[in-house]
Amino acid sequence: MTSPGRPPAASQLTLSQIMDQHHTNLMGTVHGGRILNLIDSAAGVVAARHSDGPAVTAAMDETVFLQAVRVGDVVHLHARITWAGRSSMEVAVRVTADRWDRDVPxxxxxxxxxxxxxxxxxxxxxxxxxxxxxxxxxxxxxRQAEIRRRHRLALRDALARPVALEVTV
Ligand SMILES: CC(C)(COP(=O)(O)OP(=O)(O)OC[C@H]1O[C@@H](n2cnc3c(N)ncnc32)[C@H](O)[C@@H]1OP(=O)(O)O)[C@@H](O)C(=O)NCCC(=O)NCCS
Incomplete structure (x- = not known):
């Protein structure tokens, strides 16, 4: 039976996590890869909720890191589905940080x-x-997700024959 459909609010998620010292870079702030991992996890939960089963990451758009995250900060990942097609879904994730020193907004x-x-x-x-x-x-x-989808697919088609990258060690 075909599902009647669901609103974005039915699957949205806020995932919160205290940043510890296990994922820091040379600057002592949180490694970008740790934030990407959390973004991917939050999007996966939203996609699984909307689709009632497992979902894999097919593409991740450019992620812009606006501010460094510090050890002790509490990060919140606000994830919400914005678009669904036949088998694919777009999930938007916004990451906010509560600073451990409360005088920093x-x-x-x-x-x-x-x-x-x-x-x-x-x-x-x-x-x-x-x-x-x-x-x-x-x-x-x-509507904005539809525009991004058109761009992704056009880019994928345009780059269908990538240049081979050779790595010499
Ligand atoms: C994602 C995956 C299942 C797609 O398989 P596929 O055989 O290409 O399937 P299709 O061509 O039917 O595409 C499935 C859907 O994904 C969409 N899609 C696939 N690649 C896409 C891309 N780069 N950008 C946007 N949409 C994409 C298609 O448009 C299609 O959407 P629709 O069904 O809503 O119309 C497959 O490529 C895969 O398993 N990739 C690895 C995923 C993974 O392991 N992720 C974790 C990384 S470690």
Whole structure:
């Protein structure tokens, strides 16, 4: 039976995590890869919630790190589905940080958009429920996601024959 569809609010997630000293860079601040890992995890939960099963990351758009995250900060990953197609979904993630020294205001530290694809046990793409935007903001996000999708697919097609990279060691 085909699902009647779901609103973005039904699968949205805020994931919070205290930053410890295990993932720092040479500057002593949190490694960007740690933040990317959390972004990917949060998007995966949202995609799984919307599609009632596992989803893999097919693409991650350019992620801009606006501010450094420090050990002791509490980061919050606000993840929400913005678009759904046949088997793919776009999930937007905004990362904010509460600073451990409370006189420094909380701030957005990174934003990202990910393409998640729902898969079955064999890793084959499976159909996902339609997304039903409810609010004006949901509709705007949906329209913007359609533009990003067109750009991603056009870029993928244009770069279908990549230049071979040779690494000499
Ligand atoms: C993602 C994956 C399942 C897609 O498989 P595929 O055989 O290319 O499937 P399709 O061509 O049918 O694409 C499936 C959907 O993903 C979309 N898609 C695939 N690659 C995309 C990209 N680079 N950008 C945007 N959308 C993409 C397609 O448009 C399609 O969307 P739709 O069904 O909503 O129309 C497959 O490439 C894969 O398993 N990749 C590895 C994923 C992974 O392991 N991620 C973790 C990284 S460690």
């Amino acid at each position: 909380a701030t957005t530290v990174a934003t990202s958009h990910l393409v998640m694809v729902a898969v079955d046990d064999d890793g084959t793409p499976r159909t996902v429920p339609p997304l039903l935007p409810q609010t004006e903001e949901d509709h705007r996000s949906f």
